[in-house]
Amino acid sequence: MHLLATEPGTIDGSAAVDLAQTPGDIIVLASADTEIALLAAAQARRRGADPTAPSLRLAPIMRLGHNLSVDLYTEAVAKTRLVIARVLGGSAYWPYGVERLIEACGARGIPLALLPGDDKPDPDLAERSTLAPDACRRLWRYLTEGGPGNADNFLRFAASLIGAETPWAEPAPLLRAGLYWPGHAASSLAEIAAAWRGDGGVVPLVFYRALVQSGNTAPVDALVSALAARRLRPLPIYVQSLKEGEAAALIADAFAAHPPAVILNATGFSIAASGGEDPLRADCPILQVCFPAATKTHGAPGPRASARAIWR
Numbered sequence: 650m651h652l653l654a655t656e657p658g659t660i661d662g663s664a665a666v667d668l669a670q671t672p673g674d675i676i677v678l679a680s681a682d683t684e685i686a687l688l689a690a691a692q693a694r695r696r697g698a699d700p701t702a703p704s705l706r707l708a709p710i711m712r713l714g715h716n717l718s719v720d721l722y723t724e725a726v727a728k729t730r731l732v733i734a735r736v737l738g739g740s741a742y743w744p745y746g747v748e749r750l751i752e753a754c755g756a757r758g759i760p761l762a763l764l765p766g767d768d769k770p771d772p773d774l775a776e777r778s779t780l781a782p783d784a785c786r787r788l789w790r791y792l793t794e795g796g797p798g799n800a801d802n803f804l805r806f807a808a809s810l811i812g813a814e815t816p817w818a819e820p821a822p823l824l825r826a827g828l829y830w831p832g833h834a835a836s837s838l839a840e841i842a843a844a845w846r847g848d849g850g851v852v853p854l855v856f857y858r859a860l861v862q863s864g865n866t867a868p869v870d871a872l873v874s875a876l877a878a879r880r881l882r883p884l885p886i887y888v889q890s891l892k893e894g895e896a897a898a899l900i901a902d903a904f905a906a907h908p909p910a911v912i913l914n915a916t917g918f919s920i921a922a923s924g925g926e927d928p929l930r931a932d933c934p935i936l937q938v939c940f941p942a943a944t945k946t947h948g949a950p951g952p953r954a955s956a957r958a959i960w961r
Contacts, residue, residue, distance in 0.1 A: 665717035672728035673706035675807050678746075680710050680737035680766045684792060687864030691800035702815075703730075703808045710736065710743055719746045723753040730811040731780075732759055733788060737766025740773055751777055760810065764789040784810060790820035795862030798835065799823070823862055825889040826896035828903070831870040838906060847880030850910025853903065854938070855929065857916055858889045868940045872913070884909070891916055897928040904931055913938045 679685050685707045692705045706725065713719050726732055732754055740747040740763075747763065754761040762785045763774040778785050784806075791803035798821060805817035830836040830844060854873065860866050869885055876883040884907060888896035909931050915938040929935055 665715040665721070666712050667718070667721045668708055668712060668725075670706055670708060670722070670725045672725050674703035674729060674811060675731045675804075676706045676708070676726060676729045676733070678708050678710050678713075678732075678734040678736075680735060681863075682709065683863035683865050684735065685709060687795065687797070687800045688803070690864050691797065691804050694797075694801065695804055702804075703811060703813055705804065710734070710746065713743075713746055716745050719749050723749050726750065726753045726759070727757060729759060731762075731807060733762045733764065733807065735764045735766050735789075735792060736771075736774060739765070739771050740777065742766075747774075747777065754779065762788055764792070768793045780810070787820060794820050794823050795864070796821075796823045797861075797864055800864060823858070824895075825858060825893060826899045827858075827861075827887055828899075829861060829866070829869065829885040829887050831866070831873055838903060841884060842882075842907070845877075845882040847877060847882055849879065849881040851882045851884055851907040852876050852911055852913060853884040853886055853900075853909050854913045855886050855888060855891070855900070855916055856938075856940075858887045860940075861887050869915075872938070881910075882907070888916065891928050897926075900928050909933050911936060915940060 677685075677688060679688075688705070688707055695702045706729070708722065713722055732750060734747070734750060736743055736747065750761060750763070753759070760780045761778055762780040763778045764785060765771040765774060775782060775785060780788075787806060788803060791799045791806070802817045802820070805815045808815050809817060828836045828838060828841060830841050833840070854869065854876075856869055860869060873883040873885055884903060886900060886903060888899075890896065891900075911933050912929055912931060912935045914929060914935055
């Protein structure tokens with residue numbers, strides 16, 4: 650049978666794909682590329698601090714739609730110590746894959762955590778998992794809340810499940826509106842101000858919470874770096890929606906403490922559609938910022954490139 654090259658894409662049950670992935674201590678299968686990128690970045694941080702940390706292999710379920718693809722992939726599963734699969738839509742979405750994981754892990758005594766791919770519990774997946782229910786729920790909550798801090802603790806907790814002595818913290822809720830700074834799990838206004846090195850104007854950058862949740866903050870980080878290089882004082886703020894009171898209150902407090910010289914808005918907020926006051930209202934220009942999406946990176950490595958490096 651013809652095997653396609655491994656390129657991310659939509660599920661295609663008409664052709665088989667061999668991911669050619671080498672075995673690792675922990676395998677995580679996910680339905681979202683952003684989640685794979687988030688965990689890939691967390692693993693890079695972890696192995697950078699501790700080269701002896703358990704190895705990780707990440708794979709997209711969307712590339713395992715063909716039954717032969719699943720059969721080929723279970724060869725890597727046979728040599729791992731923990732399998733975690735986050736299945737969007739439940740077992741009905743990926744029935745053969747779920748059955749083969751249960752069979753392969755059961756035959757070798759490998760703990761298996763079948764987790765919902767969204768924020769709703771799935772009793773069927775929970776019943777089919779062989780990992781303890783409390784452990785499965787904790788792993789699920791790390792990924793549901795999202796963000797770099799939860800991703801780091803996801804890997805630490807997963808490592809503890811296979812005998813690695815490593816501290817971990819419980820899943821932490823990600824605020825619906827908060828302050829952000831590159832390389833930090835959480836930041837306060839005082840911490841951000843302390844990081845400023847220029848004496849130019851304050852430039853708030855308002856963007857969607859989903860970028861922090863998925864760890865896909867590369868464009869935000871690049872903007873912060875570019876502003877700082879020009880001796881400006883960037884103030885990144887993430888929001889679930891500018892229509893929410895929590896976001897409006899945070900922005901009001903931040904602007905009162907540090908009046909902006911110009912505001913960069915990377916959300917799609919519309920005053921007319923909201924029917925309320927503009928939370929970005931200030932005595933300065935507001936510039937709209939767009940983060941275009943791309944299906945493939947060329948040249949400089951992006952989140953998908955870093956994730957693929959750990960798939961293999």
